Amino acid sequence: MTEEQKLLSPADPKMTARDVKVFYGVKEAIKGVSIDVDMDNVTAFIGPSGCGKSTFLRTLNRMNDTVASARVEGTITLDGEDIYAPSMDVVQLRARVGMVFQKPNPFPKSIYENIAYGPRIHGLASAKADLDVIVEKSLRRAGLWDEVKDRLNDSGTALSGGQQQRLCIGRAIAVEPEVILMDEPCSALDPIATAKIEELIHELRGRYGIVIVTHNMQQAARVSQRTAFFHLGELVEYGVTSDIFTNPRQERTKDYITGRYG
Amino acid sequence: MTGPAILLLLAGLGAIAWVSARARAMRLADVARATGRRDAVHSLPGYHGWYVALWTLIPAAIFLAVWANVAPGLVTQQVLHDPAAQSLPADAFARSAILGEARAIAAGDQAAAFNPASNALVDPYSDAITKYGVIGAVLALILAFAGGAYAFTRIRADFRARTRVERLVMATLLVASLLAIVTTLGIVGSLLWESFRFFSMVSPIDFLFGLKWSPQSAAMGYGNDDAFGAVPLFWGTIFIGAIIAMIVAIPLGLMSAVYLTQYASPTVRKWMKPLLEVLAGVPTVVYGYFAALTIAPALRDLAVSIGIHSASSESALAAGLVMGVMIIPFVSSMADDSIAAVPQSMRDGSLAMGATTSETIRKVMIPAALPGVVGGVLLAVSRAIGETMIVVMAAGLAANLTLNPFASVTTVTTQIVQLLTGDQEFDSAKTLAAFALGLVLFIVTLLLNIVALRVVKKYREAYE
Amino acid sequence: MAEHTIKAFDEEIDRLRGLIAEMGGRAEAAIENAMLALQRQDKVLAAQVVEGDKRIDAIEAEVEKLIIQVIALRAPMANDLRDVIAALKIVSVVERIGDYAKNIAKRVPMIAANTRTLEPISLLPSMGQVAGEMVHDALNAFAARDADLALAVVERDTVVDDFYNSVFRTLVTFMVENPKTISECAHLLFIAKNIERIGDHATNVAEMVYFAATGQTLPDRERGGSNAAMED
Numbered sequence: 001m002t003e004e005q006k007l008l009s010p011a012d013p014k015m016t017a018r019d020v021k022v023f024y025g026v027k028e029a030i031k032g033v034s035i036d037v038d039m040d041n042v043t044a045f046i047g048p049s050g051c052g053k054s055t056f057l058r059t060l061n062r063m064n065d066t067v068a069s070a071r072v073e074g075t076i077t078l079d080g081e082d083i084y085a086p087s088m089d090v091v092q093l094r095a096r097v098g099m100v101f102q103k104p105n106p107f108p109k110s111i112y113e114n115i116a117y118g119p120r121i122h123g124l125a126s127a128k129a130d131l132d133v134i135v136e137k138s139l140r141r142a143g144l145w146d147e148v149k150d151r152l153n154d155s156g157t158a159l160s161g162g163q164q165q166r167l168c169i170g171r172a173i174a175v176e177p178e179v180i181l182m183d184e185p186c187s188a189l190d191p192i193a194t195a196k197i198e199e200l201i202h203e204l205r206g207r208y209g210i211v212i213v214t215h216n217m218q219q220a221a222r223v224s225q226r227t228a229f230f231h232l233g234e235l236v237e238y239g240v241t242s243d244i245f246t247n248p249r250q251e252r253t254k255d256y257i258t259g260r261y262g
Numbered sequence: 263m264t265g266p267a268i269l270l271l272l273a274g275l276g277a278i279a280w281v282s283a284r285a286r287a288m289r290l291a292d293v294a295r296a297t298g299r300r301d302a303v304h305s306l307p308g309y310h311g312w313y314v315a316l317w318t319l320i321p322a323a324i325f326l327a328v329w330a331n332v333a334p335g336l337v338t339q340q341v342l343h344d345p346a347a348q349s350l351p352a353d354a355f356a357r358s359a360i361l362g363e364a365r366a367i368a369a370g371d372q373a374a375a376f377n378p379a380s381n382a383l384v385d386p387y388s389d390a391i392t393k394y395g396v397i398g399a400v401l402a403l404i405l406a407f408a409g410g411a412y413a414f415t416r417i418r419a420d421f422r423a424r425t426r427v428e429r430l431v432m433a434t435l436l437v438a439s440l441l442a443i444v445t446t447l448g449i450v451g452s453l454l455w456e457s458f459r460f461f462s463m464v465s466p467i468d469f470l471f472g473l474k475w476s477p478q479s480a481a482m483g484y485g486n487d488d489a490f491g492a493v494p495l496f497w498g499t500i501f502i503g504a505i506i507a508m509i510v511a512i513p514l515g516l517m518s519a520v521y522l523t524q525y526a527s528p529t530v531r532k533w534m535k536p537l538l539e540v541l542a543g544v545p546t547v548v549y550g551y552f553a554a555l556t557i558a559p560a561l562r563d564l565a566v567s568i569g570i571h572s573a574s575s576e577s578a579l580a581a582g583l584v585m586g587v588m589i590i591p592f593v594s595s596m597a598d599d600s601i602a603a604v605p606q607s608m609r610d611g612s613l614a615m616g617a618t619t620s621e622t623i624r625k626v627m628i629p630a631a632l633p634g635v636v637g638g639v640l641l642a643v644s645r646a647i648g649e650t651m652i653v654v655m656a657a658g659l660a661a662n663l664t665l666n667p668f669a670s671v672t673t674v675t676t677q678i679v680q681l682l683t684g685d686q687e688f689d690s691a692k693t694l695a696a697f698a699l700g701l702v703l704f705i706v707t708l709l710l711n712i713v714a715l716r717v718v719k720k721y722r723e724a725y726e
Numbered sequence: 727m728a729e730h731t732i733k734a735f736d737e738e739i740d741r742l743r744g745l746i747a748e749m750g751g752r753a754e755a756a757i758e759n760a761m762l763a764l765q766r767q768d769k770v771l772a773a774q775v776v777e778g779d780k781r782i783d784a785i786e787a788e789v790e791k792l793i794i795q796v797i798a799l800r801a802p803m804a805n806d807l808r809d810v811i812a813a814l815k816i817v818s819v820v821e822r823i824g825d826y827a828k829n830i831a832k833r834v835p836m837i838a839a840n841t842r843t844l845e846p847i848s849l850l851p852s853m854g855q856v857a858g859e860m861v862h863d864a865l866n867a868f869a870a871r872d873a874d875l876a877l878a879v880v881e882r883d884t885v886v887d888d889f890y891n892s893v894f895r896t897l898v899t900f901m902v903e904n905p906k907t908i909s910e911c912a913h914l915l916f917i918a919k920n921i922e923r924i925g926d927h928a929t930n931v932a933e934m935v936y937f938a939a940t941g942q943t944l945p946d947r948e949r950g951g952s953n954a955a956m957e958d
Binding site: 217218244245246247248253254255257258259260261 | 728729730731732735801802803804805806807808941942
Binding site: 066107109 | 618621625
């Protein structure tokens, strides 16, 4: 097995998607996508707007369930278990596969309560002291602890955009997920805040399986080990990031990456 | 010359002014354009047309409006100086009756006089009316011509007619909006004046803090002391409008809003929301007799069956319940708006943490929407305490200070209706009390509205 | 190839290619003229070649500046990135080729003294022609992004190497027979070596063109394939 194959089809995948198709009514939004997610590598989804990368990302923790007309075909497994099986508890699934959104969306509560929200609803902490530990640990992992430790009772919405996004990452981490899905997490942030998030992704890698959707190709190049290029609902090319950005195999990928798209 | 004729004539003049000014502007523009300078022509010919037409019409129209108010006085003056008027009786009432009749005959509104004395004055009257009519018409036409001519001479290729017309349009709109404000101020002024008269008879302290309300006894000559304590009224209003009605409206309104925004499918929502809003369109008098004829007796029977024999058939509960139902749409549509305004990302964020829909609603959506919901509730309260028909029909008239929802209580609005219906003298404390009550109600609802709008606005800013 | 959404990017790439084409053309002409000067013992032409090398160096500097600018401002990706990197390497190689041509031209006056040495010169022009064509084809391949043409250039390197080996043997034999010409023959030997190096560099350019066009490096081959592949 070559290095490339090892990276693209890891021996111990956390999540696998096989021939996944998503339909909105009769429209086929995702046309047969297969990828693997493991704990050691970051997977980036790139592609023009409306190419289906976010849609596909949302199938991975069944956030598409909230859209009534969406229908998913194919198999997606988490630790070998089909997440679309009737026996799968969606609420549990989302606790295991967390998500960070495009726009920072802290709840209008204090910083502390934002982090404590997940552990509370999942009953992860019985005493206040346990909760304090979780909050501190999550904020530390999200790289935010030093900035907010003296003002945990301030509103989460009072933080800067970049801090809010790290708070949201901390909030996702607090429920001990196995995989974190990030949907354009830096699109609303300035370059410095973006760099901090990218560094954070780098630090989180290995502890969590990470999938990131991004419009910023340089970002995909910087943070990921695997890159999937989507176009019109198709997975056009899926490869090792350094290959995709130096020597893409598909004409469409090349045109997109070199700025010749459209 | 009659009113409609002069108006038609003015309109014709305006049209002529428009057409001729436009034509002149077009010619000037052609000449100016020949010079080739880009800024040689400022406004399109149409604007010049409007400019001149407005100058023709507006001064004349203003003059006519003033004249219409001044002319009758001048007419009467002239008639009174007529020799035929010297025989008029000295009694002011009889005099004005005769004058009125003569005027009606002269204007053609009445065929013949009941009072023979009027006949003598018909001719002087018609003379005077004709004279002043002609004067008015001539003056109006002169003004129209003068205005039109002034404006017409100002037409030049680089004249900024467009800007001028814009300013005139703005002035017109300003006047229109001022009219509504001035009316409101007038109402408030009269309310204040009448209340001031009331408070010169009854001390404001007694009124605001007195516990006994019996204006009838004051009217019967037992004195104003102790008769105008409005606290039982305030209590009744609060009890029905802000307590019982809200106990019904807040949970039901909120729950229906949550259902409609979070659970209902788009089809269900499409049908349910308008249906719910129809409730707001039902005339309150319909709620009133529903409360009085259906709910109140049913409640009394219920109370009696559980052993409360003092239950009244005009209970606070009946009025409050029905009022609560009436304002459900207010609460629910405000709550609906504010829940719908909570960003979808907030909801997604919670769901993505593995929260269930109801957890998300309870712990994230409602807290986030709370300011908007509170604003909606405050607006609903102000609506409920100002509501009249339901309480008039269902709440009763007895000014009781009681906590028993089955007892009869009365409200501010009911008492205003009571105090002002029937033949009244407008200078007794009993009648003037209605204005004082109205003032209190006005101030309270105004404050509630201000607070509610503030709260809602602040909240809107937070998410946009 | 489709245009970039950002047109200025295309313009810069075009300018880059234009400069490299000009540079290649000048290097090619320098080789040809150096060989001509050698054949005709034309010192004036030789001096022109030496002078012309300055322009090649100037173009190299200009291209490097342009490439740094493109990388900084356009962040080229994939084939664009490979093109730009290949271009950066190609100019330094072409500059070296120019230097070799200059080197050859500089030796012309030293050989001119002794007409007897013209005998072994007969092989050198054909050798120079092959090397010049390799440079020409390698740069054409870059312009056309033609991987096959680049491969053909790489293949042809053995021809130059074979030429070199035979020139080497001929000169050694000649020197043994005519010890008086050793000085001139040594110069000729260096000229042959220079031409051989030009061939090697043309091969390098072709390899880079192949990488730029395909994204693949050529499989390892016997470098130069000659015992004479020692660096000078």
